[in-house]
Ligand SMILES: Nc1nc2c(ncn2[C@@H]2O[C@H](COP(=O)(O)OP(=O)(O)OP(=O)(O)O)[C@@H](O)[C@H]2O)c(=O)[nH]1
């Protein structure tokens with residue numbers, strides 16, 4: 034069966050919650066490297082992808098649609114145009130692997146969903162996207178379950194550390210540095226981030242100074 038992925042992406046001034054540990058230029062570079070890891074995993078499953086970008090962006094591995102509106106409006110603009118199952122995946126999931134995505138894509142339910150840390154939603158796979166709509170931010174995981182219920186869809190909730198860990202806060206960098214495998218993890222090491230163990234706890238240091 035043919036699937037298509039939708040990846041929302043904000044190239045300019047992204048990941049503001051990492052401002053205390055990265056400059057704007059670094060956040061833009063890091064967000065782009067994370068996106069590259071996500072696109073690579075998605076493409077290895079056989080999915081094609083469209084990026085929903087807030088500003089002009091060039092990408093060889095995916096189609097690009099420039100949508101200046103907010104995250105929900107951009108995705109809800111795209112969904113009714115789908116004639117095949119849709120995978121909606123965030124660009125800040127650099128630990129995702131093709132194998133973890135296969136668990137989502139092989140669901141027998143009408144829809145599969147991966148919660149994000151703290152109540153968000155990191156991945157949605159919906160076999161009939163046309164009537165579906167998204168409501169991200171806040172407790173979006175519960176809201177997406179409710180929308181599925183209203184549409185009478187069966188739902189599989191996928192329990193996956195790799196896909197539930199979105200990189201939002203400095204503390205999320207610890208998980209990426211431990212469990213990551215792709216270019217985003219490399220980028221952190223190349224930019225002076227390192228793991229350190231202090232009083233039996235793993236922390237992140239940058240250029241010798243503790244940041245998490
Ligand atoms: N199309 C679109 N995508 C967005 C927008 N805001 C964020 N995104 C993308 O949506 C996903 C989740 O966003 P967040 O985790 O809030 O990322 P962010 O806005 O860069 O980070 P913060 O500034 O820390 O909130 C990421 O893939 C972002 O690149 C938007 O306004 N439009």
Ligand SMILES: C[C@H](OP(=O)(O)O)C(=O)O
Nearest residue numbers: 149153154169170171173
């Ligand atoms: C978009 C939002 O992501 P977060 O702000 O939790 O990263 C959500 O998952 O609803």
